[in-house]
Amino acid sequence: MTTTADPTPALPPALADDAADSPAEPTPLRTSRPPALSPSRASDFLQCPLLFRFRAVDRLPEPPSSAAARGTLVHAVLERLYDAPLGERTREAALDLLPGEWDRLVEAEPRYAQLFQPDGDAADQPLGSWLDGAGRLLGTYFTLEDPNRLEPEARELYVESKLDDGPLLRGIVDRLDVAPDGAIRVVDYKSGRSPRPGFEGKALFQMRFYGLVVWRERGVLPKMLQLVYLGDGQVLRAEPSERELEVTETKIRGVWDAITTAARRGEFVPRPSKLCGWCAHQERCPEFGGTTPPIPEGALRARLGLDV
């Protein structure tokens, strides 16, 4: 692992990088996508079953957060950066992409414009200094990798695989590198800080989840799983074994069994932790004196594919 200093504040990884797949508005029950389990939602269930329900079943909207928006913006710039030819993927080029990518993001997700309104999460900052924060994260990226020495096979790659007698697994891999000898590296960017030693389990679970899906899709065991933490300039690498990914599959099946059991009982039990401070649903959580609304009619079938 390598380290560089960066002033960007610490962010819970789930909020910094995964909130983009939380809905901005209540989503209709009819959807063209079949029910599936992503690493983010599996991690939600492991953190708190009630949080999982609010996000994956009820699909309750969550207000945009400054941290999540910045993470999404940095991901967009890093994806776009690789459109440039080798030799032109410079820090300056990445910084030049920031304003345009921000405009594209706001156009696609108008809720991000709320961030800078008086009650928004970034109301105390002018847009320019907020973008400077994203620029610092991009600066950290260039201390960790040289994009002029990489030619990714894919960026923002949608992957999915159906487990026999289990859920459809899906996710989006930030970058997939394939070496001339066919060796696969799965890369994920994180705009937050790396976990402390001994607390890498959640991050590794997410990467092994992706590794498992890529392995099942392509029939090739990924050589490397790599997490690039832009918040503190660390890189976490793991070379997965077949055994580790089989264990991950067993764990995912266990999570899915627990989800279906909770759904059949209609009981998604809150599990309070220090991460509750970042939860957007305290007013509906009994742990905070709130009242949990009933599960919307048909949501378990539409969102989880369960006839309960």
Ligand code: SF4
């Ligand atoms: S406030 Fe905490 S216990 Fe309640 S739903 Fe959110 S994460 Fe779960």
